Amino acid sequence: MEFFIDTANLSDITKAQELGVLDGVTTNPSLMAKEGITGSSKILSHYKEICAIVNGPVSAEVIGTKYDDMISEGKILADLDEKIVVKLPMTSDGVRAVRYFSDQRIKTNCTLIFSAGQALLAAKAGATYVSPFIGRLDDISVSGLDLISEIRLIYDNYMFNTKILAASVRNSAHILGCAKIGADVMTSPLSAITSLLNHPLTTSGLDQFLKDHLQAKNVAAQPV
Numbered sequence: 001m002e003f004f005i006d007t008a009n010l011s012d013i014t015k016a017q018e019l020g021v022l023d024g025v026t027t028n029p030s031l032m033a034k035e036g037i038t039g040s041s042k043i044l045s046h047y048k049e050i051c052a053i054v055n056g057p058v059s060a061e062v063i064g065t066k067y068d069d070m071i072s073e074g075k076i077l078a079d080l081d082e083k084i085v086v087k088l089p090m091t092s093d094g095v096r097a098v099r100y101f102s103d104q105r106i107k108t109n110c111t112l113i114f115s116a117g118q119a120l121l122a123a124k125a126g127a128t129y130v131s132p133f134i135g136r137l138d139d140i141s142v143s144g145l146d147l148i149s150e151i152r153l154i155y156d157n158y159m160f161n162t163k164i165l166a167a168s169v170r171n172s173a174h175i176l177g178c179a180k181i182g183a184d185v186m187t188s189p190l191s192a193i194t195s196l197l198n199h200p201l202t203t204s205g206l207d208q209f210l211k212d213h214l215q216a217k218n219v220a221a222q223p224v
């Protein structure tokens with residue numbers, strides 16, 4: 001399973017890249033706003049900065065909601081860097097735009113997926129990625145991981161090339177659940193990725209190793 005980081009924060013992207021496990025980045029207008037990135041020139045240069053850090057796909061979301069606006073915005077984003085994936089919402093205009101960019105061989109990420117039917121439609125339109133939001137489904141007491149399973153079954157039935165990019169991933173249990181089901185990619189904040197590092201037995205085991213090492217060193221250093 002590929003690991004994407006879901007942020008527009010350059011420091012977090014750099015940390016994940018340095019950890020050596022990062023395959024790509026996803027952003028959305030809320031994440032860009034959180035970093036204070038507004039106005040088209042600032043937005044475009046921020047995407048360029050992200051592309052310079054990461055060696056993989058970078059999802060950049062259009063703001064326009066009308067087909068023509070999505071096309072013109074998506075073209076500008078795609079021209080920025082070959083790593084850019086044009087992120088489009090699951091609406092009628094968004095699906096039409098997915099088909100347009102797919103026909104142009106430009107990568108797309110169809111976002112705000114909350115049902116298997118939406119994921120099927122995005123795959124039919126030729127989306128490179130679909131982003132089912134599992135955390136937001138869990139928030140309304142619907143199993144997000146069950147949706148990932150359903151999409152996996154449907155895509156495997158018909159050998160769709162569209163990759164399942166599990167989004168709105170909030171914790172390590174989500175990441176493991178996605179990996180068990182066979183999501184192609186998961187995107188999460190840095191905290192969910194680094195939480196995979198932690199286990200109390202690792203911490204106590206390492207403490208003991210270091211204590212034993214120091215004790216043996218002190219014994220060896222004592223005069224006979």
Ligand code: E4P
Binds near residue numbers: 135136
């Ligand atoms: C997906 O691409 C979105 O950016 C993201 O995963 C949404 O996550 P949230 O529900 O935690 O905001």
